[in-house]
Amino acid sequence: MVSRGRAVALVAALIVIALLTAASTVPRMSDVAVFATPAIEPQVVDAPSSPAVSLSSKLFRSSSDAVVVTDSATREDWKTVAETAATRHVPVFAVRPATSADVEAELHRLGTRSVWVVGAGETGFHSTSQFSTTQVSTPSADLAGLRGNPAPDGPRPVVFAAGPLDPDLxxxxxxxxxxxxxxxxxxPRASGESVRALREARGTVPVIALGRAFGDTPTFARNVEQAVTLPEIPGGGQLVASGRRMVALYGSPGSPSLGPLGRQGLDATIARVKGIAAQYQRVSRELVVPAFEIIVTVASASPGDGGAYTSMIDPAQIRPWVEAAGRAGVYVTLDLQPGRMNFLTQAKRYADLLAMPHVGLALDPEWRLKPEQVHLTQIGSVGAxxxxxxxxWLAGLTREHRLPQKLFVLHEFDTDMLANRQQIVTTRPELQTVIHADGHGIPSVKMDTWRRILVDLPPNVVMGWKNFYTEDTPMLTPSQTMNVEPRPFFVSFQ
Structure with a gap:
């Protein structure tokens, strides 16, 4: 039988053992669940000074260690920092006067104990009482002592950021x-990569946009839904002018006199425009997409049936070219020369072709006549x-058929051709408007035309430039064309 004294001693010993056991199993900082999992629904996060801080606030609950990098860090320093972040799973922040306060606040929120400073110079932190700082002179060696976090698990977000990506982000x-x-x-509809990322995520992982430039959360969520569900255009994504340029052959099938597009058969035309696009790709940072600009209504010198001074090509004749172009990754723009008809009436004739995701529309006011005008005697024009x-109408067709954004080209070589240009609506999200400068001649004359057209441009437009094989003396090379400012988005050849 155990005596009362021995029983008390045994209980005390058991309590001590229990306390010691509990103490030995208290998780270290690096063993705590340090990663947050945002909600699945798409969301926009403010990124006022430091996108890396904004992202850290969404990904990390805590981190005992963090890396801070000053402006004096070298490319090799950043390489080591990036490798360390990927293997030790710690946040990284570039610190400069504009970001130091936000970085310091994030370090306090994270409960950081050790800050590893890469690069010379001050961090600009006001109070470092919470954490110790270690100035790192040789990152590849000094960061070896950094205390990391466990690898994240569970669904991790897809994160979108616009423009050049900061290394700390x-x-x-x-x-x-x-x-x-x-x-x-x-x-998020901007590129093939962004669309792919969303389609692979497809409601299974969170989607985050950094910065209010993406719009509010409902706008971003709507764009995410479109990225996942709408067809893509040649070059990827669903926005016509984002991260790409287009190079087009102009003309009409079977009509050599109307432009180079009609001077060879379909397969040869595809090969030709791809060859031109390849030449431009060598001098363009952006992706260069080959394109056709097909004249589908042709201005005529005679009145023709109905006195309209225009001939409308049967859409069935154009369809094989449009379909083959789509299969080959070639964008198509249908060009209208309406004579005394109006553009809308003619556009509706080609509604079935325009309902394809890789087909846009071009209006050529030079060939839009008033009731008493005739071609080659007067230059046409069109009002806003x-x-x-x-x-x-075209924007409505795009919405109805759930299509990606379409190219909407307005040709111009004289300011009178687009009357009341400031009243033209260029903010329809379904369309990307191009003002296409059609001037020809020696380079100085072409540049004079270009500069006139640039005056008082409507908002949200991009510019087009035309190179003429015979009328330009000499025709600009790809390098010279890409040196025109602003750099043309759409370059066509006639």
């Missing part, structure tokens, strides 16, 4: 196990009301 994304997607413009009626 890329490192923090890698540390948090996220897929970081850079887009040329703040829209007719242009707007046509673009409104």
């Amino acid at each position: 890329a490192a923090t994304a890698a540390a948090g196990g996220t897929r970081l997607v850079g887009v040329a413009v703040p829209d 009301a007719e242009v707007n009626a046509t673009s409104d």
Whole structure:
């Protein structure tokens, strides 16, 4: 039988053992669940000064260690930092006067104990009482002592950022196990890569946009839904002018006199325009997409049936060219020369072709006659009301058929050709408007035309440039064309 004294001693010993056991199993900082999992629904996160800080606030609950990089860090330093972030799973922040306060606040939120400073110079932190700092002179060696976090598990977000990606943002994304997607413009529909990332995620992982440039959360969520569900255009994505340029052959099938597009058969034309696009790709940072600009209504010198001074080609004759172009990754723009008809009436004739995802529309006001005008005697023109009626119809067709954004080209070589140009609506999200300068001649004359057309441009337009094989003396080379400012988005050849 155990005596009362021995029983008390035994209980006390058991309590001590229990306390020691509990103490030995208290998790270290690096063993705590440090990663947050945002909600699955798409969301936009403010990124006022440091996208890396904004992303850290979504990915990390805590981190005992973090890396801070000053402006004096070298490319090799950044390489080591990126590798460390990816293997040790710690956030990384570039610190400069504009970001130091936000970085310091994030370190406090994370409960960071050790800050590893890569690069010379001050961090600009006001209070470091919470954490110790270690100035790193040789990152490959000194960061070896950094205390990491466990590898993230569970669904990790897809994160979108616009413009060049900051190295600390890329490192923090890698540390948090996220897929970081850079887009040329703040829209998830901008590229084939961004669309692929969303389709692979497809409601199974969170989707985050960094910065209010992506719009509010409902706008971003709507664009995500379109990226996942709408067809893509040649070059990928669903935005016509994002991160790409187009190079087009102009003309009409079987009509050599109307332009180079009609001077060879279909397969040869595809090969020819791809060859020109390849020449431009060598001098363009952006992807160059080959294109056709097919004249489907042709201005005529005689009145013809109905006195319209235009001939409308049967859409069935154009369809094989449009379909083959789509299969070959060639964008198509249907060009209208309406004579005394109006653009909207002619556009509707080609509604079935325009309902294809890789087909846009071009209006050529030079060939839009008033009732008493004739071609080659007067230069035509069109008012804003007719242009707007046509673009409104085209935007509606795009919405109805759930299509990607369409190219909407307005040709111009004289400012009178687009009357009331400031009243033309260029903000329809379904369309990307191009003002296409059609001047020809010696380079100085072409540049004079270009500069006139640039004056008081409507908002949200991109520019087009035309090179003429015979009328330009000499015709600009790809390098010379890409040196025109602003750099043309759409370059056509006639």
